Amino acid sequence: MASFSLEKLTTYLPYRDVVIVYHSVSDEKLKHAQYLFPYRSSKDFIKDLDELSKVFDFIDWDTFLERKPTKNKSGKPKLLLTFDDGYSDFHDVIAPILKQKGIYATNFINPKFIDNKDLMWRCKASLLISEIEENKDLQQQVLGFKSLKLNPDLSNIKQNLLSIKFENQHLLDELAAFLNIDFKTYLAQNKVYLTTNELLKLKQDGFGISAHGWDHPLYHELNLDAQLDNTQKALDILEKLGLNNDSFAFPFTDFGVKNDFFEKLSKANPRLQYTFGAAGLKLDSRFKNLQRIPLEVENYSAKQVIKNEIIYYNLLKLIGKHRI
Ligand SMILES: [Zn+2]
CATH class of the missing domain: 1.10.260 (434 Repressor (Amino-terminal Domain))
Incomplete structure (x- = not known):
């Protein structure tokens, strides 16, 4: 399979709507991020988008919601682009590139850090x-x-x-x-996070701004009540600001989060459509919890990362370990 083109490999995808995730894109040294994830330069990010556009169609949130239950297999596979943490480069660097290319994205943010009130x-x-x-x-x-x-x-x-x-x-x-x-x-000197005004402007420009928990805890280290409180607080603030409260992406990982959490969360939030993890290309036993592919892998382009994910998924499938 490793010798196949990405286009050919996409016939081995488990589903036709793939969700990918980045954090930041910057041409500067980001001291607050450089030891956490290898963010792309604007040049490499544009290269990622151009390569992916040849094989996938980028879709927006509403199209994603319409398509998801239909298992529509016609045409190119689709990509939903997401970002986590609400960093200011989403406004300064990423959104201008996406607007020029007509590509939609959602950013999952922690309300505690809006307006640079604190650092994660x-x-x-x-x-x-x-x-x-x-x-x-x-x-x-x-x-x-x-x-x-x-x-x-x-x-x-x-x-x-x-x-x-x-x-x-x-x-x-x-x-x-x-x-x-x-x-x-x-x-104050580096303006790490998006401001309220920028968030509202991004929303107005058609981008999605959704919830990533109140202050970015590692969920499996919290008890159930604290998990629910942290999530609800973020959803409520976003709703109050007129942003999106119909999705939630776990900070770090959903690993170790129990069924109770998902059941109580969706009961309290009938508008919630999907929750997202970031475990790569995998099926999830909770069918409304979708796993995203993290694309920030050092020395690998987006195309290579997705190729590797498809090969790895099919290996896991052989041994029956492709479902979380
Ligand atoms: Zn995060």
């Missing part, structure tokens, strides 16, 4: 690592932070900061204070 905890870790890496003095100073047992090796520092869990995120704030790094200043 994982972004704090990436930013701290970036600052420590660039500054020899900080590399010494950080060893004095007793709440973490760090050694002078940069990769050890990196590993330690990236393994801090959601419930211990206060450690990142304490370390920042200890090193005199001010997240608010970084947010």
Whole structure:
């Protein structure tokens, strides 16, 4: 199969409507993101879109909703483009490219960070690592932070900061204070997230803005009530702003989330059409929970990533492990 073209491989897709996900596209160094995901440059992003357009038709949310239950197999397979986390480059870099090409996208956002009110905890870790890496003095100073047992090796520092869990995120704030790094200043100077005005403008321009939880927790580390609260708070705020409340994408992963969550969430939100994970090309036993393909893979173009996903899916199918 590896020698097949992407076009030929698409006949081995499990469904004709594939959902893909990115976070950021930027030609600049993003200290808050560089240790979390390998974001594309604008040139590479355009190349991805051009290559994908040859094999797939990009569709918008309404078309996706109409097609999904019909299992329509005619014509080229379809792609729904999504982004996570509501970063400002969606407005500054991505939307202008998409508008020029007539491609729709949805961005799944965390309302807590709208207007740069705070930085997501994982972004704090990436930013701290970036600052420590660039500054020899900080590399010494950080060893004095007793709440973490760090050694002078940069990769050890990196590993330690990236393994801090959601419930211990206060450690990142304490370390920042200890090193005199001010997240608010970084947010003010770098405008990491979309503002309310930008969100409303994007919505007006036809893009989707939907929910990604209130503050980006790892769901399987929360109890059921906290999972539901975190999701509901995001859906309610988006509704109040006149944005979309008919879909939800799990932050990080839906791994370990129980059936109860899906049942209670859809009962409380009859408008909710689909929830999304990001486990790649897989079927899901909850048929309203769809798995997206993450496209930010270092050194692989979108076309190569999707080819690999199709091959991997068919391997899993051989051993009966293609369904979550
Ligand atoms: Zn996210």
